[in-house]
Amino acid sequence: MARHSEEDAGMAKAPPAARQRKKKPKEIKTRTVHANILHDCAKGAENPNRHYANNKIKTTKYTVLSFLPKNLFEQFHRFANVYFVFIALLNFVPVVNAFQPELALAPVVFILSVTAIKDLWEDYRRHRSDKEINHMDCLVYSRAERRYVEKYWKEVRVGDFIRLRCNEILPADVLLLSSSDPDRLCHIETATLDGETNLKQRQVVRSFYDLDCEFDPLKYNSIIECEKPNNDLNRFRGYIIHRSGRRDALYKENLLLRGCTIRNTEEAVGIVIYAGHETKAMLNNNGPRYKRSKLERQMNVDVFWCVIILLVMCLFAAVGHGLWMFQYGDNRPVFDVLSPEGTILSPIMSAIYLFLTMIIVFQVLIPISLFVSIEIVKICQVYFIHQDMDLYDEETDSHLQCRALNITEDLGQMQYIFSDKTGTLTENKMVFRRCTVAGVEYSHDANARRLAMYQEMDSEEEECMSHGGTLPRRDSVTSHQSARVVLRSQSTKSHRRTGSRAEAKRASILSKHTAFSSPMEKDITPDPKLLDKVNDCSSQMDFMRFHSQPMSQLPSDLSDIIDFFIALTICNTVVVSSPNQPRHKVRMRFELKSPVKTIEDFIKRFTPSRLTSGSNSSSSSSLITNRSSNKGCSSLLSSPSAESTLTKLHEEQSSGGLEQAFSPIPPSYDGKTSWSLEEGELRYEAESPDEAALVYAARAYKCSLVGRLPDQVIMELPHLGKLSFELLHTLGFDSTRKRMSVVVRHPLTDQITVYTKGADSVIMDLIKPPDTGNSKGKRQKKIVCRTQHYLNLYAADGLRTLCIAKKILSKEEYACWLQRHLAAETAIQGREELLFESALRLETNLHLLGATGIEDRLQDGVPETIASLRKAGLQIWVLTGDKQETAVNIAYACKLLDPEEELLTLNADSQEGCALLLEESLHYIQAKFLCNPSGPTTKSFNTNFSPFDIYSSSSPSSQSTPFLVHRLGLVIDGRTLAYALDKSLEDKFLAVARSCRSVLCCRSTPLQKSMVVKLVRNKLKVMTLAIGDGANDVSMIQVADVGVGISGQEGMQAVMASDFALPRFRYLQKLLLVHGHWCYSRLANMILYFFYKNAMFVALIFWYQFYCGFSGSAMIDQWYLIFFNLMFSAFPQLITGTLDKDVSAETLQQLPQLYVNGQNSEEYKPYMFWMNMIDAFYQSLVCFFIPYFAYADSDVDLFTWGTPITTLALFTILLHLGTETKTWTWMNWMSIAFSIALFFTVALCYNASCPACYSPSNPYWTMQRLLQEPLFYLLCFITPIAALLPRFFYRACQGTLFPSPVQLGRQLDKLPADIRRNILSLSRVKVGSPLCPKLPFLSLAKASPKGYNKKDRRSVSGSKQGPLLQTDEAKRSPLQPTDSDMHLSDLYTPAPSEVDTLPYTKDNPAPSGELQTSSAADSEHLNKTIEPSDVNLSSCVTSTPLPAQADGVQLSMPPDGAPQCVRYTRNSEERLKSEHAVSSAHRTEPATERPLQAASFSLN
């Protein structure tokens, strides 16, 4: 595929290979690029760039000549193919051959050629697209013609100068040498590379920066030295050496990458650095991923078993043949033919020969077409998943992408989901909610109300309102704790009607509203108090400026406010554009000198302190791109608020006019702004949504960002008008520093100011410790203290917090810093580290301005999705980089954590501390949940209730045993996680984590995320799914069994790494529950069927060996034998494998419990393979012996007897498929009819075609004759029925006596829609009802006393070892209830997971009479709604067998010792107070820095 390595690149430039090799060592470190025009005359040999790959790309694998050998070679990598070829070749050995050698080759050739044709077609497509790309045009400078001439892409070489115009695609990686842009910038869109749609700026190489006239390639004579080609998109290092000997560093900002599109720039000229396969885009380009699914692994085990069976059968036959020969002794019978040479074979020799012959005859047992069929079915499945309308997102016009084609069935077997939070659970669309400035909180109640209004607007569109998860949280922001009771009832209601179509409709409407930069996010209703203050402040400043008073006289709280907003506005990398022409950069330029680049420059410029705001000389390069982004559309769509903003803007404009007089900006310039404003409001394009949210927030306070240029930022302030901040440096955000800073020169005070914005934990540490001496210091201390308080509040409300700080640098300080910074910037070695250190030096002793709380809204349907995924028995872990409080709160909001459940919080500071904590929690869990067997287990048996036994002990690879999952939540922070992931502790950590219902890892790094996934995957032997949207999730996505990327806001990196890409999180529900289930059950059934089919067919021949002296003879014509699999029986199973639906999509989604079917591999358990084998042997016995006895001692000949057997086998096999087929569409009927028709047509034609061919069977006229015989029809009638009788009977009994949940789901499907809805709603309500008999736990409970005793003893003795616990569990697993005590009612009963997901269980009246006053009204209300269904419920109970009922009732009694109503308290003091017996853990816990996070391990 793509050429990755240098070696390959080397191969591409093959011709002067010998010299090439010599040069290689020299080339290793860098690449030197000369301009081609200097060497134009010396074509070829003299050109120093000749060794570099040219720009012709060739992604094809094959050439005309190499196709056959190469393709065959590749195909033979698959073991099965080698096996089949081996067998086919074996046929050419005369002593052992069983079939006509040519014929035996047919299937292998067929399979190989199908694959080859597929490959050829793909390669041809690749070739065509290559050709198309290679023949695209671009402008290359030609020395001969002294101008740019059009050339094909493929003719571009390294060292060529190319000219690029707006909207052109870059043909190669190009170093930008000139740009028509006055700032010497070039904007590119990198959507094709990383999916990010915002524009990126690229800069002309510094030495060409000041070029006044147009760049002339002829004058260029520098040499570029840079890195070897590599695939890192974000790295480019090198330098350019001019003739003068001067060196200039090159950055990634100078490089334009192949595949990007030039935007906003009229013309750019550059020199090609990397071409063709050496471009970063091509190096990055990996083929589709190949993974092997669990099902396939399991299948391979059974293929292996098939091989064993085959060998055993062959051995048996060989021994039999030897004995058969032996019994005749030297007296050779006439029918024992001598070898062709006429020699007598000894029995042993013929046994050995026969062994090989039998392998050929029985080869069908290893299903040759299985692999091909599976591939076909998977492709169809992928097609259907692609086509699903429910997985299509209108908003982004994207649907699900299956990037890995061969693991669709894994989707149905997931056990653990690891989810990122930001952007995955949440929208990653930030809404500014609250802020605190100078220690004063501005709660923005009006804004909150407005947001709530949006919510209502949506909900009114359908009759029954409410939005399950997001609503309570949102309201709790406004009205703190008081609203909680009311909310509870609301969300219960909402829960009952999840999944309705109305919801889906509402969701789509909502998603339109929440499109990026929707009014909801853009229009922030300012807090009146704060607005007043801002106005106040700026007018004062205006006054002061007018009177030339120093700004420092401003009261410090007011100056803080204005600084706060300045920081919000400019401390970012937001690019301003206008909406109608989204790619058009709004530019207004103040004449400024270029930013300081040297110390001399600095001294020169900063000595005279005066107001610098020169005249405007904006160049309006109005390059309008023809792309109309849908962002623009969406903002126009939402009319009501758009109008309001428009009027607001008009006001602004008029006020701007007033201020014009005072403004230092010349009127000429202002006209231009008003022009751009008339076009509509400005649009902000930010790299991260937080930034945009903050800029929009500041704009609400009339502090709006107007323009951004590389060296200045223009913002507009009320009263002050437009101010231009000279941007001295931008210290970009990085995840280690967790902050970004800008260094600007304040236009009003003329001070050099650093504005820093970053995570609160980091910023708070960098705040200058206030000297407590003076009042100012005290005030400062108070501010810090208060801000911290509010920060905690914000976090508790699930808001993302950012701190804003500033620092004023004296000129000396700045000069000092600048010197070292410039040194760092120009360094080639270790530049990143130096810059990082430089940033650290600057960002110290900050002055805290305030903090913001930004809401990251939950995506639609997240709580519902999580709830139903959890009901499906999936363990959901959230791994996030967010801080603990935020993460916990989001977790509550999305129902990951439940207020009812206990929370284990693990925060440790050292390895020992962590070990101790884990130990304690393990003890705690054991003590609490294992000692009182009658109680909590029934409650906590979340995932292990009988029909949905999750970690099935019988699954082959899985060592894992059923593990109790308690009503516990585990929260662990990054640092503790690092300790816990240590080799010595990981077992304990897992033991704790797996017994918790939900796990939340905060502050985790990408590496930790992947380590957690790896740990769980490898240690628990479970199927893991990782879902995320950002670059930080990539490693986790790659590690998991199935990686899912959210194609959201944060670019495409996660998508590129993923196996499936979803537009939204909630689609995961249908993807897993419906498609996963279907894919799994379809494929599992198909694979089993394949094994059955082949075994059944081969066994026929095996039985025959007993009647032909084990001579390897077959009564089935070799043609039938070989084509039976390939043709006659191939189509129906493909159709069934593609289209069969065991349960309808609706039911699957409404009863997520059915998903457990796949998790436990219930469709395809190891024993099923053997059951199928036994059934196959039985059926073949029937199919063999009925004709045998029917034709016993008759004059039937070999093939006249064999043909009916073939026919019978075909009928039996098809009928077998029929009993296994759950849905019969016309395609099923057609395929079966087609198969039968095909068989008879082929048989008739074949038997009529040639009277003397087809030795040895020579079946001339056999079928025709058979069709005249009544006996044939009589056989066809009875045999399939007799063969399938047991299976059919078993299925019928199973369907009645112990139906699997899936079968119940199917029965449910059959019911009329309204009844079904009734039952489903009943199943939901029942959750809360205490009446439900917990039948599933029956046998468990019976067994428990003994089990628990044992366990207690063990856990005392072996508490230090995690694995011991597992062995205990293993003992328990056989005690799992048998299927017999479950029936339809089980399915609707308590699935305890439902109990868990609905937090309201305990509020309902329980038999023990425990009622909570606070929720009494609530539950009353609930009860009323249950009433009608309760009646049904009891009737359903009474209809169950009596003993079961008794047990059920007994079990449903609430546990005596169980802790009632455990509540997570956010208050740390309370937490400490209510600490449980394990407070010792707390003692050993070293205090953490942040006071509120100190309470580490607390169990309340």
Next chain:
Amino acid sequence: MMASSYSAKDEDGHITVSGPGGGTLRNKKPENTAFKQQRLPAWQPILTAGTVLPAFFIIGLIFIPIGIGLYVTSNNIKEFEIDYTGDDASSPCYNCAKNFSWNNTKSCTCTIPFQLDQPYESNVFMYYGLSNFYQNHRRYVKSRDDSQLNGNIDSLKKPSKECEPYASIDNKPIAPCGAIANSMFNDTLKLFYNDPNGTSVPIPLTSTGIAWWTDKHVKFRNPVGTNSNLTAVFQGTMKPVNWHRPVYELDTDPENNGFINEDFIVWMRTAALPTFRKLYRIIQKKNNMAPTLPRGNYTLVVDYNYPVRSFEGRKRMILSTISWMGGKNPFLGIAYITVGSVCFFLGVVLLVIHHKYGNRNNSANISN
């Protein structure tokens, strides 16, 4: 234009893009068709005791009568079998069998008297039966040249390799070649009716019409030489080792000689199982009302040529009438009755299950 061509490349997995800005023109929304949304109308049978009950009863009710019919039909077929292997010292053929081998050229004759208790109406088929004779042995089955048998001159002169080691003797091709032909059954069976008055009347045995029509007329053909004389055509070929006469002397009737000799054709159709019978002669029904074979005493005269003792084989002579469903074989009737009864029985079991447990679901379902 350029952008679109570039995205064509993307499809190949070079760089996959579906950014939000990607396709405002091209709506990727999937079509809402029943097929694509997997909502094809379908019949969804659910296998429960209740639903499959009728099937079991119906099968039972159909099968049992068919079985009875078949059983009766089979029982109406008359069949007589006589073993003349001669293993026993008391057997008339003991002497022949004892010292007989393939090398003997002189035939040995033995006579076996037998008695028919019932008269045989209609045509009577006379079979010879062999036991323990593995005509279905893999190498044996292959050891023939169909092309030669089809009259191909080239194959006649140069038989296929499959015939080895029975392809040629002293570089002269064997016709017919191969092990099957070589081991052809060569006993001669004659039937005499011992009239109550003491005379022994030979029963006319028809030797044509015993092979498949297609075999006789399409598959097997004598090689067509320059003259119609078979002897001349087979000039230069050898007879199979075990044969006493060359192939062109199998019969005097030119329509039943050479490769198209029906005894030969019948033998060449290899039997499926080691115990088999092959049609030898047909005793045509006489025109008058008298039974083909009246009740009485008969004598079977055997020219004992075929040795079976080496492999403990048995030789039998079978007289049988046939019905529409072939020879006498009660198995199928019994099988139908058994399967029918089992179905019926299982149907009853299911009925019980359905009554006891089936309602449970229904009540749960229907109560709502």
